[in-house]
Amino acid sequence: MNFLTHILHLAGSGVFAYYSAAQIRDLKTRPNILAGFQLAESGSVPFLTALGDRAAAEGDTWLAQKLAKHASDETRHGKIFAHALQQLDKQVIDFKRQPQTPSTKKSQQRSPFFAAFFEGYPQEQFKPAVIDWDVFMASTYILELDASKDFKRMAKVLPDNEPTARNLKLGMLSIAEDETGHAAYLYEAMMRRMSATRVQELVDMWRTRKVNAMLAMVGGILQRNGETRSLVQDSAPSEIDSELVAT
Numbered sequence: 001m002n003f004l005t006h007i008l009h010l011a012g013s014g015v016f017a018y019y020s021a022a023q024i025r026d027l028k029t030r031p032n033i034l035a036g037f038q039l040a041e042s043g044s045v046p047f048l049t050a051l052g053d054r055a056a057a058e059g060d061t062w063l064a065q066k067l068a069k070h071a072s073d074e075t076r077h078g079k080i081f082a083h084a085l086q087q088l089d090k091q092v093i094d095f096k097r098q099p100q101t102p103s104t105k106k107s108q109q110r111s112p113f114f115a116a117f118f119e120g121y122p123q124e125q126f127k128p129a130v131i132d133w134d135v136f137m138a139s140t141y142i143l144e145l146d147a148s149k150d151f152k153r154m155a156k157v158l159p160d161n162e163p164t165a166r167n168l169k170l171g172m173l174s175i176a177e178d179e180t181g182h183a184a185y186l187y188e189a190m191m192r193r194m195s196a197t198r199v200q201e202l203v204d205m206w207r208t209r210k211v212n213a214m215l216a217m218v219g220g221i222l223q224r225n226g227e228t229r230s231l232v233q234d235s236a237p238s239e240i241d242s243e244l245v246a247t
Contacts, residue, residue, distance in 0.1 A: 016214060020150060021157045031090040034081050034168075035231035038092055041175075042078030045071050050128035051136070062192075066185045073178045080171040087164045091235035117213035133193070138202035141186040142210050148179035 023033040052067030085091055117139070118126070125131060155172040158165045190199045 016150070016218070017153050020154050024154045025157045027088075031085055031088050031232045032228060032230060034085050034088075035090070035092045038078050038081035038085065039231065041074045041081065044074050045078070047128055048074060051131075054128055063189055066189070070182055070185075073182070077175050077178065080175065084164075084168045084171065085232065086235055087167070089235050090232040093231055093233050111217070112219070113213045113217040116216035117209050119209070119212075134190070134202060137186050137190050137193075138199075138206045139209070141183055141190070141203065142206045144179045144186060145183040146210065148176045148183060151176035151179065 020033065023029045048067050048071035052064045052071060055061075055067055056064035082091070121135070125135075151172045155169045155176065158169040158172075160166050160169070187199070190202065
């Protein structure tokens, strides 16, 4: 990673850290950011599960087991965020049940962040059956590595003297540990398949893409004056296993 990319990475990470900390600390905005995390974590499970099946079919038992653990972790993460939302009397909106209009279809398109992160790659190339393993491993490694740090930073701004916030803090810290483990196995997976030089080339390339994606995301936030689409609604009574959240 060149010096300019490193500086931009630090700047972009700093902006996101400030923004996300403010969002998670404020009770008015906390539900929406929790909903975004729930959708992201739970939404990755089918993809990871299918990738694990593919790895097993290709004879890579080690990778299949790691992907199965990854999918299991993401399932738990989604439940942690769902539980946190339930404690705030909120739940994620089921957009599949909403009428499809031009505006809703537009809002469901790939986010500016991922559009920039995966620029040049058609979405068809990201299906589990055909995605290039190098692309998956390197891009996901960067995302998981950064997510582990982001969740730790957000957890730190949550107060310890309020039970609901403390519960969320502990849950996010446990998620951060999982994300660190995911990054570690993905790096090992790359080292098993290619030279250290090639791994570094891929990591540098996807780090640069992440920097560009962060800049695109920040630009989108500024254009919207910090406003985001609501992802939550008032929740109906339900029971979520509180044991899923660290205590």
